[in-house]
Amino acid sequence: MERYLMPQVQLKCLCGKVTGETADINEHSGTRIHCCCDDCQAFAQYLNHEKSIVDYFGGTDIFQMPLSHLKINQGHEQIACVKLSAKGMHRWYTTCCNTPIGNTMGPKMPFIGVIHNFMANAEHRDVALGKSRGYVHIKFANEKVPENLQAKPFNITLRIILKLLLWKIKGLNNPNAFFNQDQQPIVKPKILK
Ligand SMILES: [Zn+2]
Ligand SMILES: [Zn+2]
Incomplete structure (x- = not known):
């Protein structure tokens, strides 16, 4: 059987001050979804870039990966974090141009949902990450999401x-770009009420 190509994905904020990269990933190394939840929509509003983050249905195109x-x-000093509530997810973004980076669940959870705007793969996203596995939290959608989506x-x-579970067993929260060795976020999250 032919092996799948697993390229790295380049990461870049809108203005280019913050850059990064992923390890080799493909559709099997993570889960690509469109999240319509009210928190993802609130995050897009907070960044004042709703139109470029959220689609027609109110979904944010996210790739969940280790x-x-x-x-x-580069651009570590431009990284900021907001939480919609004290117990909410850490939502990371860049202060230079308000590009959303992604959502994490804390230092011990080997998880980040990277938001499409931070991935420099808009033209070949379906090839790199596979097609979206569909819309979730559709009760918050702005428009009715067709059943096939x-x-x-x-x-x-x-x-x-x-x-x-697999990532946890493999210890894939380490190295960690967003939490230091004392398990603290690299910048203090701003908590919105
Ligand atoms: Zn920027
Ligand atoms: Zn969401």
Whole structure:
């Protein structure tokens, strides 16, 4: 059987001050989804870039992958973090141009949902990461999501949990671009009420 090509993905904010790269990844190394949840939409609004982050349905195109497979090469000082509530996810973005980077669940969880704007692969995203596995949290969608675009909730949840378990066993929260060795976020998150 032919082996899948697993290229690195280059990471770049809109203005180019923050750059990075992923390890070799493809559709099997993570989960690409469109998230319509109110928090993802609120994050896009917070960054004032709703139109370029969120699509017609209100979905954000996200690739969930292991934290250790993502590296920031330059522009560390431009990275900021916001949480929509004290217990919410860490939502990382760049202060230079308000590009969303991705969402993490804390230092011990080997997970980051990288937001499409930070991946320099818009033209060949389907090839690099596979097609989206569908829209989730559609009750928050702005427009009715056609059935063929919806993710099957059971299948997608199971996939995400199994991936997380596997990454946890493999210790893929290390190295970690967003949390230091004391398990603290590299910048203090701003907590929105
Ligand atoms: Zn920038
Ligand atoms: Zn969401």
